[in-house]
Each structure stands twice: as C-alpha cells, then as structure tokens.
Amino acid sequence: MTMATDVQRELGQPSETGVSRIDLDGRRIVLGVVGLIGFVLLWWVGSLFQPSYVLPSPVAVAETFIAEASSGEMHAALGQSVRHWLPGAVVGTALGIAVGVSLAWSSLLDDLASPIVRLLRPVPPLALIGFAIAWFGINHTGAAFIVAVGAFWINFYASYGGVEGVSDDLLDVARSLDVKGDLALVRSVVLPAALPEILTGIRTGIGRSWMLVVAAEMFGVPGIGREILRASNNLQVDVVIAYILVLSLAFLLVDIAFRLVQRRVLVWR
Amino acid sequence: MAIDDGSTDDARLSVANVGKRYSGQQGPVQALEDVSFEIRPGEFVCVVGPSGSGKTTLFRIVGGLEEATTGNVSLNGDSVTGPHPDTGIVFQEYHLFPWRTVRANIAFGLERTDLPEAERERRVADLISLVGLSGFEDSYPKSLSGGMKQRVGLARALAMDPSLLLLDEPFGALDAQTKTRLQDELLDIWARTEKTVLFITHDVEEAVTLADRILVMDSDPGRIHDVVDVDLPRPRSRTDPEFGEYYERVLEGIRD
Numbered sequence: 001m002t003m004a005t006d007v008q009r010e011l012g013q014p015s016e017t018g019v020s021r022i023d024l025d026g027r028r029i030v031l032g033v034v035g036l037i038g039f040v041l042l043w044w045v046g047s048l049f050q051p052s053y054v055l056p057s058p059v060a061v062a063e064t065f066i067a068e069a070s071s072g073e074m075h076a077a078l079g080q081s082v083r084h085w086l087p088g089a090v091v092g093t094a095l096g097i098a099v100g101v102s103l104a105w106s107s108l109l110d111d112l113a114s115p116i117v118r119l120l121r122p123v124p125p126l127a128l129i130g131f132a133i134a135w136f137g138i139n140h141t142g143a144a145f146i147v148a149v150g151a152f153w154i155n156f157y158a159s160y161g162g163v164e165g166v167s168d169d170l171l172d173v174a175r176s177l178d179v180k181g182d183l184a185l186v187r188s189v190v191l192p193a194a195l196p197e198i199l200t201g202i203r204t205g206i207g208r209s210w211m212l213v214v215a216a217e218m219f220g221v222p223g224i225g226r227e228i229l230r231a232s233n234n235l236q237v238d239v240v241i242a243y244i245l246v247l248s249l250a251f252l253l254v255d256i257a258f259r260l261v262q263r264r265v266l267v268w269r
Numbered sequence: 270m271a272i273d274d275g276s277t278d279d280a281r282l283s284v285a286n287v288g289k290r291y292s293g294q295q296g297p298v299q300a301l302e303d304v305s306f307e308i309r310p311g312e313f314v315c316v317v318g319p320s321g322s323g324k325t326t327l328f329r330i331v332g333g334l335e336e337a338t339t340g341n342v343s344l345n346g347d348s349v350t351g352p353h354p355d356t357g358i359v360f361q362e363y364h365l366f367p368w369r370t371v372r373a374n375i376a377f378g379l380e381r382t383d384l385p386e387a388e389r390e391r392r393v394a395d396l397i398s399l400v401g402l403s404g405f406e407d408s409y410p411k412s413l414s415g416g417m418k419q420r421v422g423l424a425r426a427l428a429m430d431p432s433l434l435l436l437d438e439p440f441g442a443l444d445a446q447t448k449t450r451l452q453d454e455l456l457d458i459w460a461r462t463e464k465t466v467l468f469i470t471h472d473v474e475e476a477v478t479l480a481d482r483i484l485v486m487d488s489d490p491g492r493i494h495d496v497v498d499v500d501l502p503r504p505r506s507r508t509d510p511e512f513g514e515y516y517e518r519v520l521e522g523i524r525d
Contacts, residue, residue: 169364172334175352177378177429188377192368268368268409 056238064238065245073227078246081213081223083140088147089209093202095148096155100201101194104163105186117156125149126215138220146216151205158201162194196269199262206258210251281465282308282331282433287340289326299490300326304340306484306493310432313459313466315480317473319523323491324469328437331467332358344433354378357426357464361438363418365410365425372397372406374421378429396424399458416447423455427462434464438471452478456503473523477515478505485522495522 040058047057056064068074103110103117125146136142166189174189191198217225224243231239289301301323308314318324329335331342333352342349344356352358365374375396379389397403400420410418419439426434439455440448456479459466470476476483480499487494499515506512 167364169360169362170366172332172352173358173360173364173366173425174377175334176332176356176358177425178352178354178381184381188380189366192366195368268370268411 053235053237056241061238061241061245065242068239068242074243074246077222077224077227077243078250080140080221081217081225081247081250084143084147084216084221084223085209085213088144088213089151089206091144092148092151092209093155093205096152096201096205097159097198099152100156100159101163101186101190104160105182105190121153125212129216129219132216133219140221143213143216143219143221143223147209147212150212151209154205154208155198155201158204159194159198162197162201163190165197166190166193196266199265203255203258203262206254207251210247210254214247281310281312281345282467283343284327284331285341285343287327287330287337287342289323289330289335290338301330301337302490302492304491304493306496308433308465308467310465311463313456313468313479313481314484315468315470315476315482316484316486317470317476317519317523318486318491318494319488320471321491322486322488324471324486325437326491327486328435328467328469332356332435334358354429355431356433356435357429357431359419359422359426359434359436359439361441363410363415363422365418365421367410370407370409371402371413371421374410375424375428377425382429392428396427399427399461400424401454414447415443416451419443419451420454423458427458427464432465434459434466436466437469439468440475441470441472448475453504455479473516473519474507476519477501477512478507483519485519487525494525495519497522 043055044058047055047060052060065074099113103113128146128149129142132142132145136145170189170193171185174185179185179188213223214225214228217223218229220226224247228240228243231237231243284307285305287301287304288299291298291300304323304327306314316324316327326335330337331349333342333349333356336350344353347353347355349356366377369377372393376389376393379392382389384392397406400423402417402420402424405413405417410421413421422439440451443451452475455466458464468476468479477499483497483499484493485495485497486492497515497519501509501511501515
C-alpha cells in the first residue's frame with residue numbers, strides 16, 4: 001500500500017542520537033569523576049598547611065563522618081530534619097502550585113492578589129522566623145513553616161509562568177472539542193501543558209527547602225542545622241563538613257529520584 | 270446585499286452580513302465587511318484570498334472562536350455564539366496536544382461524551398485507519414512529521430462526527446508531495462463521510478483542485494469579491510485545460 005510507505009517516509013530517518021547520547025553521558029561521568037578527585041586532592045594538599053580547625057583533611061572528615069554515623073547521632077539529626085523538610089516542602093509546594101495556577105488562569109484573582117504578592121514576595125522566609133516562633137514555637141512545626149514559605153514562592157512563580165505560557169491555540173482546540181468551563185479547561189489542557197514548568201518548580205523547591213531546613217534549625221530546633229551550628233561554635237570543622245556532606249547526599253538522593261520521575265512523566269517532550 | 274432568511278432551511282452553514290472591526294494602533298481596522306454566503310449540506314467550499322483579506326478572521330468567526338462585530342453565523346439553524354461541537358476544526362499549525370499520544374489526541378473530544386468505552390475505542394481505531402496512521406497509535410506528536418500531525422488533526426476533528434469541517438490552510442506548512450497526497454485523502458474522506466467542508470487557503474491551485482465552489486476574497490476591507498462554481502469532475506487533473514481556465518479565473522478575481 002502506498003500509504004504505508006508514505007507514512008514511513010514522513011516519519012523520517014531513525015535518528016542516531018540514542019547512541020551518541022550514551023557516549024556523551026559516559027564522557028560526562030568520567031570527566032565528573034576526574035573533577036571530583038581533583039577537588040579532593042586540592043583540599044587534601046591545602047589541609048597540609050592549615051591547622052585542622054581551619055581546614056581538616058579529607059581523611060579526618062571521613063573518619064568523623066563514620067564516627068558520627070555509627071554513633072547514631074547523624075541518623076537522629078537527619079530524621080529530625082526530614083520531619084521539617086518533608087511536611088514543609090509538601091505543603092509549600094502544593095499551595096504554591098494551587099495559588100500560582102489559579103492566579104495565572106484568572107485575571108480577576110490575579111488583579112485582586114497582585115498587590116499582596118508584590119508586598120510579600122521580597123520577604124525572605126527567614127525574616128518570618130518571628131512569626132514561626134509566635135505561631136508555632138521553636139519546634140518542628142515552626143521549622144516546617146519556614147520551609148513551606150520558601151517552597152511556596154518558588155512553586156508559585158514556576159507554575160504561574162507555566163500557565164501563562166500555555167498556548168491559546170490549544171485552548172481553542174479544546175473549546176472546539178466541547179470542553180466547557182474553567183475547571184475542565186485547566187484540568188484537560190492547562191495543567192498538562194504547564195507540567196514541565198511545574199515540575200521544574202517542584203525540583204528547584206526541593207533543593208531550596210533543604211537549605212531552609214538547615215537555616216531554620218539554627219534557631220534551636222533539633223536537626224542537621226543545629227548540629228552544624230553547635231559544631232561551628234566548638235570549632236569542630238570536621239563535624240561541620242561531615243554534616244554538610246549528609247545534607248548534600250540527602251539532597252542528591254531526592255533530586256535523582258525526582259529526576260527519574262520527571263523524565264518518566266515527560267516522555268512526550 | 271439582500272439576504273433571504275427563508276432560504277436557510279436547507280443551508281447547513283449560513284453566514285449573513287458578517288463584519289469584524291478591530292481597534293488597531295492606527296485607528297480601527299475593518300477586517301471583514303458584509304460577508305454573506307451559504308453552504309449546502311455536503312458541499313465543499315474553499316475561501317481563497319491574499320493575506321490580509323480576513324480569511325483567518327472569517328475562519329475564527331465561523332468556528333465560534335471569535336465574535337463578529339456585526340452579522341450572524343448559523344449552523345443547521347443554530348446561531349453560532351461559541352465553539353460548536355457540530356463543527357470540527359483543523360488548524361494550519363496542527364495544535365496537537367503534545368502530551369497525548371496519537372490515539373489520545375484523537376480520543377480527546379470523545380472523553381467528554383457519554384459514549385461507552387468500547388464504542389469510543391472503536392471510533393478512534395476507525396479514524397486511525399481512515400487517516401492512515403495504523404501502527405502509530407502510541408506515538409507522541411514530537412516524533413511525527415508534519416503530514417502525519419495533520420492526519421491526527423483531521424482525525425481529532427472528525428472524532429466528534431461534526432456535520433461541518435472547518436479547515437484553515439491545513440496543508441499550508443507541508444511539502445508539495447505530502448500536500449497533494451493529503452488533498453486526495455481529504456477528498457476521499459469527504460466523499461465517504463459526506464461532511465460539509467469550509468476550507469480556507471491562499472493557494473489557488475488547491476482551491477480549484479478541491480472545491481465545488483470558491484469564494485474569492487478581497488483585502489482591506491475583507492469581503493467576498495467573486496464566487497466561482499467549479500464544474501469539473503473529480504479526480505481533477507492540473508494539466509486539464511479546463512482546470513487552467515478555472516485557475517486563471519480565480520487568480521483574476523484575486524488580482525482585480
């Protein structure tokens with residue numbers, strides 16, 4: 001049948017990007033490892049000329065890391081931080097997306113809220129620590145609140161931009177196919193079309209949330225942040241670095257997991 | 270122009286005294302002025318005109334995507350005030366939903382109907398074979414060529430079984446070979462489904478190849494300048510002298 005060959009012709013040549021992409025990934029991994037080894041070597045050389053309270057050697061840090069990990073203190077601190085991070089990030093992300101999508105979609109809501117948004121947006125989450133303490137106290141909820149504020153704004157702006165970028169033509173198509181009403185249009189077109197931006201927002205927010213967890217805990221809520229502050233006060237730089245490493249690893253794990261989900265969800269891109 | 274409203278009983282699409290005025294930066298722009306025509310059920314009508322003749326505005330008004338400043342459009346007796354499920358729309362730039370597979374793009378409109386699942390699946394499968402996309406059901410638009418995307422666009426518009434098919438330069442972005450093939454397929458689909466077709470194009474040859482009747486538009490303000498009935502048997506050959514005569518006549522109409 002001629003049609004089949006036509007369709008095959010139109011589909012074009014199978015691309016070879018699959019192969020070259022694997023090569024490229026391999027190259028990047030090798031170079032990344034080389035960079036990492038170089039960095040640790042530089043650090044080690046630097047530590048030879050400094051007292052350990054200024055820059056401990058990588059070996060000393062590794063020893064401290066293992067000691068802290070095996071004593072169980074590290075697990076406890078990480079567990080506490082997760083109790084701030086998870087609820088804060090989840091609540092802030094959900095609210096940020098909901099508000100961002102609503103304001104970007106409805107010009108009425110947008111006009112109503114825009115002065116408030118402009119007023120509140122420049123406020124750094126940590127400046128709200130007073131409210132956190134007054135409303136929730138120096139505890140898990142207070143720290144989670146700070147994290148939620150930070151996650152909220154990132155997700156608000158990401159989803160707002162995503163929804164604003166949705167093509168009017170796709171909305172026309174949906175209307176011509178009998179989609180009626182705001183809710184139906186948002187569900188069937190706006191959300192899926194804005195999903196890439198929304199997911200990028202979530203991912204950025206996850207990272208920012210880890211930073212805020214540490215900052216919020218420095219006000220005395222138990223967790224990695226308090227451990228870092230305590231060690232800093234005692235000039236135990238090796239402990240500080242060990243806990244920073246925990247933080248990086250925790251972030252890295254969550255980020256990798258999220259990227260896998262992201263790739264899966266956005267196969268169509 | 271006097272319009273006899275009584276004559277609309279058997280007209281599937283009736284456009285009466287439609288005008289559209291935009292407020293432009295240098296004062297108001299009259300995109301369309303006093304456009305009137307009727308299309309009978311099953312008729313294939315092309316609108317040709319230079320750019321700026323308000324073709325796309327007319328398309329958007331008939332499709333219910335935009336409101337006319339004056340006049341009235343009605344489809345099967347219903348006044349068109351917004352997008353109408355009885356009108357299937359095909360756009361030049363395809364506008365497929367990139368997050369949906371071929372199958373899911375075509376099924377989009379059906380998801381909101383109360384057709385049983387099995388019936389919906391059967392309809393989508395029929396449409397996929399009608400537009401020659403068997404084997405590509407689970408592909409995403411990004412991996413399709415322009416011609417294939419437009420096949421999906423056509424199938425998606427046909428899914429709701431509309432009585433009017435409204436197309437805005439649907440093959441304008443395709444290479445010549447693909448364009449000719451899709452024109453033939455569209456005629457084939459039209460003959461099989463007996464849809465009424467309003468097809469907007471700037472390509473005179475395309476209009477003469479496809480249409481029962483050609484509305485020639487004029488620019489500034491956009492209005493219907495000439496109406497040409499194409500009385501040629503199908504399939505039409507571009508090398509036929511009569512084809513050439515129609516081609517010249519339509520082209521004259523545009524140049525005047």
